[in-house]
Amino acid sequence: MGENTTISWEPGISLKWNDFQAESNPAVFEDSHSVIKYRFTWIVNSDKIDGKVVFLIENIQLFAEFHPLLSWVRLSESTDTLLNHEQGKFDLAELIKCENIFKIHEKFYDQYFPTRGQNEEQRKQFAKEDSGKMINEEVEKLQKLFDDKCLKYHADTNFGQNPDEQSKYDRLYKQIK
Known part of the structure; x- marks a missing residue:
C-alpha cells in the first residue's frame, strides 16, 4: 500500500491480509478488525x-x-474464510451507500439554503462550512446504519464461521461488483 492511508471501495478491489496493518489486540475477542468509514465530497454554489x-x-x-x-x-487466524468475511463487511458498506445515496441527494439537491456573514467572502466561507456540517449529519446517520448492519452480519454469519449464512451475504454482495 505504501503511503495510502485508505482504500476506497471499487468493483474488483479485494482486501488482502497485508492491508490489515495495525497491531492485533490480544485483549479483544475478535480475530480481526476492519475500520470502514464513509467520506464525502461536494460542491457548494451561491445564488442571489x-x-x-x-x-x-x-x-x-x-x-x-x-x-x-x-x-x-x-x-494465527488469517484464513481465507475470515478474509472473505472482512471483504463482506467492506462490500456491505458499499451496498448501504448505493442504497442510500439517493436519499442524501434528495435532501440537498435543488434546494436553497440561507447564508450568514457580513460580506461576500464570509458568506462563501460559511456556506462551505454549513453545507459540510449538514451533509456530515446525514453521513453520520449512514455510518450508524452501517455499524448496526455489521452487528447483524457478524451475528448471522458468526464472523464467517457459518458457511450457509456467509454464502447468502456473498451472493447479495455480488450484485454490486
Whole structure:
C-alpha cells in the first residue's frame, strides 16, 4: 500500500491480509478488525434570490473507505474464510451507500439554503462550512446504519464461521461488483 492511508471501495478491489496493518489486540475477542468509514465530497454554489444570497449543494459523492492503519488481524487466524468475511463487511458498506445515496441527494439537491456573514467572502466561507456540517449529519446517520448492519452480519454469519449464512451475504454482495 505504501503511503495510502485508505482504500476506497471499487468493483474488483479485494482486501488482502497485508492491508490489515495495525497491531492485533490480544485483549479483544475478535480475530480481526476492519475500520470502514464513509467520506464525502461536494460542491457548494451561491445564488442571489430576491436580494438574498443563498447557497446550493451539488455533486455530493460518497465513498466507502477501508482504513489499513486502523485494521488488524491475528496472524494465527488469517484464513481465507475470515478474509472473505472482512471483504463482506467492506462490500456491505458499499451496498448501504448505493442504497442510500439517493436519499442524501434528495435532501440537498435543488434546494436553497440561507447564508450568514457580513460580506461576500464570509458568506462563501460559511456556506462551505454549513453545507459540510449538514451533509456530515446525514453521513453520520449512514455510518450508524452501517455499524448496526455489521452487528447483524457478524451475528448471522458468526464472523464467517457459518458457511450457509456467509454464502447468502456473498451472493447479495455480488450484485454490486
